[in-house]
Amino acid sequence: MLRTSACVTAETLAVDDLLRAVADPAVGGVGMFVGLVRDHDPAGPASTVSWLEYSAHPSAEATLAALVAEVAEAYDALVARAEHRVGRLGVGDVAVTVAVGAAHRAPALEACQVLIDRIKTEVPIWKRQAFDDGVTGWVGL
Structure with missing residues (x-):
């Protein structure tokens, strides 16, 4: 039986918790992605990223949950979870996590890639970034 979950939260994301969330005796492989805040934006100015701020539409968590369920079902996953942070994050913080457990590694890894x-x-989540020179800007708008 497929088990999925998703959350949009201001709380710190813990990779250990994510792995426990997809634990299941029938799972033979887990595909995971952990998105971190990096110190640069290849498309941005030459200055260093100081922080990011994520904002979410009120429908973001429901949209994320539906997407996790859809992708997990399409790839015959047994369990899947996705989490996205909101609020202000520093360089090195975990911004998004995805884990998909399946009987075999190939569908787990493929579903993880498609899901992220x-x-x-x-998912209606927007990112604003700030640079060490004081410039801020929205990404992807």
Whole structure:
């Protein structure tokens, strides 16, 4: 039986908790992605990123949950979870996590890839970044 979950939270994301959330005796492989705040934006100015701030539409968590369930079902996953932070994050903080457990590694890894790619384009969460020179700007708007 497929088990999925998702959350949008201001709380710190813990990779250990994510791995426990997809534990299941039938799982033979887990595909995981951990998105971190990096110190630069390849498309931005030459200065260093100081922090990011994520904002979410009120429908973001429901959208994320539906997406996790859809992708997990399409790839015959047994369990899947995605989490996204909101609020102000520093360089090195965990911003998003995805884990998909399946009987075999290939569907787990494929579903994980598809899920993170779709989260970035379909879930209504926006990112504002600040640079060490004082410049701030929204990404992807």
